[in-house]
Structure formats: structure tokens, C-alpha cells
Amino acid sequence: MDVSTSAPHVAGSVDWPSDWLRATLGFLCLRALSAGPSYGYAIISDLESHGFGTIKGGTLYPLLTRYETAGLVTTEWRAGDGGPGRKYFALTETGRTELTRLSADWLRFTDATTRYLDRPTMEGPA
Amino acid sequence: MIQQTSDKKWFDQLVMELRLRQVHGSAIGDTVASAKELLRDTGQPAEEAFGPARDYAEALELPSAPKHDWIRTALWPATLGLLAFLLFNQAVVPWTRSELLLVSPAQLAFLATPVVLIAFLPLYLDAIIRRIWACVGLSGIGALSGLLSAVAAPENPADAWLAIEPLPWLIASALVMVAFSIRNTIQAARTTGHDDITDPSAATAGGTGTGMKVFVQVTNWLFPILALAMLGLTLALR
Numbered sequence: 462m463d464v465s466t467s468a469p470h471v472a473g474s475v476d477w478p479s480d481w482l483r484a485t486l487g488f489l490c491l492r493a494l495s496a497g498p499s500y501g502y503a504i505i506s507d508l509e510s511h512g513f514g515t516i517k518g519g520t521l522y523p524l525l526t527r528y529e530t531a532g533l534v535t536t537e538w539r540a541g542d543g544g545p546g547r548k549y550f551a552l553t554e555t556g557r558t559e560l561t562r563l564s565a566d567w568l569r570f571t572d573a574t575t576r577y578l579d580r581p582t583m584e585g586p587a
Numbered sequence: 588m589i590q591q592t593s594d595k596k597w598f599d600q601l602v603m604e605l606r607l608r609q610v611h612g613s614a615i616g617d618t619v620a621s622a623k624e625l626l627r628d629t630g631q632p633a634e635e636a637f638g639p640a641r642d643y644a645e646a647l648e649l650p651s652a653p654k655h656d657w658i659r660t661a662l663w664p665a666t667l668g669l670l671a672f673l674l675f676n677q678a679v680v681p682w683t684r685s686e687l688l689l690v691s692p693a694q695l696a697f698l699a700t701p702v703v704l705i706a707f708l709p710l711y712l713d714a715i716i717r718r719i720w721a722c723v724g725l726s727g728i729g730a731l732s733g734l735l736s737a738v739a740a741p742e743n744p745a746d747a748w749l750a751i752e753p754l755p756w757l758i759a760s761a762l763v764m765v766a767f768s769i770r771n772t773i774q775a776a777r778t779t780g781h782d783d784i785t786d787p788s789a790a791t792a793g794g795t796g797t798g799m800k801v802f803v804q805v806t807n808w809l810f811p812i813l814a815l816a817m818l819g820l821t822l823a824l825r
Contacts, residue, residue: 501621502628518625519637522618523646530650530722538620538787548621 479512488563489513490524491556494534498551501525525550533559594626597633597640598660602784604644607713609651611695612782618647658709660774664706664767671763672810673698676817678753682823687746688756689740697736701729764810771807 493504505516528534534557538546552560598619605615626633637643675697681688703724715722739746805812 497735501625505625505629517636517638518622518629518631519646521645522621522625522637523648524645526649530648536617541788544788545624545627547618547624548617548788 464528478519482513482516485567486513487519487524487528488560489562490521490569491528491533491552493562494550494552495557495560498537498549500547500549528556532556594633598622600640601644603716604641604696605647607716608644608649609653609656610649611652612784613647615785616783617787619784620786623681624788629772631735657675662705662708664710664771666702668764668767668810669705671760671767672814673702674756675760675764678757678820678823679814681825686753687744687750688753689744689745689746690749690751691739691741692748693739694736694741695748697732697739700732704729718727726807761811761814764814768811770810774803775803775807 489508490504491545493499493507499507501518505521507520509515525534525536529550530535532553535553537549537551537578538547540546601622602615602619604619610618616798625631628637629636631809670677677690679687711721715725744750
């Protein structure tokens with residue numbers, strides 16, 4: 462994954478309630494890795510360009526460390542071009558399965574939420 | 588320049604916090620290198636990108652060695668070494684003067700103070716590492732108790748609680764100090780570089796320098812070296 466190939470910026474969508482981001486950041490990060498191994502700044506840039514705001518390193522790295530412990534991602538240091546190397550994160554098969562499961566669950570949840578929000582409003586007691 | 592200084596302080600705190608959590612050196616090196624990588628990319632100060640070093644270290648939940656492993660491997664040998672060194676110091680002067688080793692209860696209490704302070708270190712180690720004044724205060728108490736033990740030493744056998752031959756204590760304490768130094772030297776040789784903080788982003792791995800190896804060996808033999816110096820000083824002043 463490369464920062465320059467990320468999707469266009471979605472304007473006006475960076476102030477999501479922190480609870481929403483906390484709940485979804487895990488599988489969003491897994492999704493960011495689904496195209497291939499990536500590194501911290503590229504993941505942050507990818508999420509930012511898709512309208513999720515700027516995720517801080519203090520939020521991202523602990524999450525990825527937990528995922529590494531859980532066997533959802535693996536890490537590898539790759540040599541940099543004349544400079545220090547980069548730490549790449551890659552999805553494992555378990556991580557890919559977890560992403561599929563969480564994505565399906567999330568779609569069901571948002572679908573149920575949307576249907577609930579769109580139902581006709583009752584005008585006072587019957 | 589200011590950012591570099593504050594970032595250096597932040598990284599120093601991060602390493603200290605991870606060490607306090609008994610995180611392995613290679614995992615600390617990995618954490619530091621990945622944090623520096625992101626700061627290079629974003630240009631942010633460390634505190635802004637990662638929050639307080641203590642909170643970040645806690646949030647990472649890195650695997651750590653058993654909490655009290657260092658007590659068995661480092662603290663107890665150091666405490667017993669110190670106890671032997673203090674006993675040696677008490678016995679060396681009367682031995683060079685061919686006198687009895689005289690001991691009073693107050694003197695024993697003062698001598699026991701630094702040993703007790705070190706033995707209970709696990710209860711307050713975090714606090715004294717994070718607060719320099721607490722570290723200075725405890726060092727002061729240890730030094731003061733050493734001085735007071737000399738003041739409380741009985742002048743003649745009538746004032747003494749115990750009057751014993753100094754030579755067996757001198758030999759026993761010297762043997763204990765040498766035994767612990769040999770043990771520490773062997774242990775250090777077996778584990779050299781085992782828990783070093785290594786930078787995984789660097790092209791070549793840095794080894795433990797000669798200076799550091801010498802420092803470790805001097806530390807391992809600190810009590811016998813100090814005891815020899817004490818013996819030499821006492822013989823010179825006799």
C-alpha cells in the first residue's frame with residue numbers, strides 16, 4: 462500500500478464521535494491492510510483520506526500491537542532507501558477471516574440501524 | 588531544537604516506563620523505532636502523536652517478564668552483597684587493631700537500615716525512579732544511617748551488647764562478597780546482549796560495547812573492590 466494511491470479525501474467528515482471511531486477502528490485498520498502490507502503512516506493517511514479523521518499513533522500502534530499478539534497481523538522491518546527501515550504490518554489468514562466476519566456483522570448492524578432510523582415516527586400516544 | 592529535546596525526554600520516559608513493566612529489550616527497541624518512524628513521517632512532536640509516555644507504554648500492553656523475576660535474579664544477591672560489605676566494614680578496623688568487634692543494638696539498627704531499604708525496594712521502586720527527590724531522600728537516609736552506625740559504635744566492651752572475634756566475620760563476609768561477584772560475572776557472561784535495546788530499523792545490529800562490558804564487570808565486583816579499598820585504607824591509617 463502506498464500513501465499516494467489512497468482514495469480522494471472525503472471532506473467534512475472528520476468529527477465523528479470518538480465512541481464510533483473506537484468501536485470501528487479495529488476492523489477499519491484490518492481493512493486498510495487487506496490490500497497488502499502497510500506501515501503506520503500509510504494506514505493513518507488511508508483512513509484520513511477516506512474521511513475518518515487523523516488517527517494518532519498513540520491510538521493506532523497499541524491496537525496493532527494487540528492484533529499482533531492475537532495473531533491477526535504479523536510485522537516485518539523492511540530496509541528503507543538509504544534511511545532507517547519501516548515496520549510493515551500484514552494481515553494473517555486469521556486476520557482476514559476476522560475482517561470478513563466483522564465487516565458482515567457491521568453491515569448487518571448498520572442496516573438494522575438505518576431501518577430503525579427510517580421507520581415512520583409515531584405522532585404522540587394513540 | 589526544542590522539539591528534539593522534548594522528544595528525547597519523551598523517549599527516555601517511554602524506555603523507563605517499559606523497563607519498569609519488565610518488557611524485553613528487543614520489544615522496547617521495536618516500540619521506539621516504530622514511534623520514531625511515524626514522527627519522521629508526520630513531523631509531529633512525540634507527546635502530540637502518542638500522548639504521555641506513561642499512558643502509551645501502558646496502552647501497548649507488551650508481553651513482559653514475570654513481575655518479580657528481577658527480585659530473585661538481582662535484588663536478593665545485591666542485598667546480601669551489601670549486607671556482607673557492611674559486616675566486613677564493621678570487622679576490618681577491630682581486626683587490624685587486634686581488638687574485639689563490639690556491637691550495640693542502635694548500631695545494628697542503623698546498619699540494618701540500608702539493607703531493609705533495598706530489601707523493600709519492589710514496594711516503591713516505581714515511585715523513586717519517577718521522582719528524583721524520593722531517590723535522593725532514600726540515598727540520604729542510607730548514607731546517614733551509615734554515619735550514625737559509626738557514632739553508635741560502643742567505645743569499650745562494657746558498653747557493647749555483643750563482643751565477638753572479628754576474623755571469622757571478616758573472612759565470611761569477604762567470601763560471601765566474592766561468591767556473589769563470581770555468580771554475577773557468570774550470569775552476566777551468559778546473558779550478555781540478551782536484554783539489550785536493539786534498533787530493528789537499523790541496517791546493522793549494534794552489539795554491547797566494550798565500555799559497557801567493563802562497566803558491568805566493575806559493577807559485579809563493586810563490593811569486593813570497595814572492601815579491598817577499605818582494608819587498604821584501614822591498614823594505612825593504623
